[in-house]
Amino acid sequence: MPASTQNLKKFLERAENLFEATIIIAKRARQINEELFQKKRDQQILEELSGNFETEYLHLEQEEMESETLQVEEEENPVVTAQREFLEGKLEYHYESPRR
Numbered sequence: 576m577p578a579s580t581q582n583l584k585k586f587l588e589r590a591e592n593l594f595e596a597t598i599i600i601a602k603r604a605r606q607i608n609e610e611l612f613q614k615k616r617d618q619q620i621l622e623e624l625s626g627n628f629e630t631e632y633l634h635l636e637q638e639e640m641e642s643e644t645l646q647v648e649e650e651e652n653p654v655v656t657a658q659r660e661f662l663e664g665k666l667e668y669h670y671e672s673p674r675r
Contacts, residue, residue, distance in 0.1 A: 585662055599668050603657035
């Protein structure tokens, strides 16, 4: 997916400055990425526990390699998702008070 230009004024409407918006979006993108990783890991664990994993593993691995070369599954980039959520006002954020 090619990069698209962004209107910085839209980001500044939601945050006090561009740095603040960037930090908020980056933190949300990390959360989304971690959620996706955890879902894939959980699915892999469930497949391993199903018992058929070892016998079917060799066939699946070969089929997956062939299918990956033919078709790449399009997943939306976590940064794009986080930007969209930020601009739509779906993200809530607050500042922690400094510790003394």
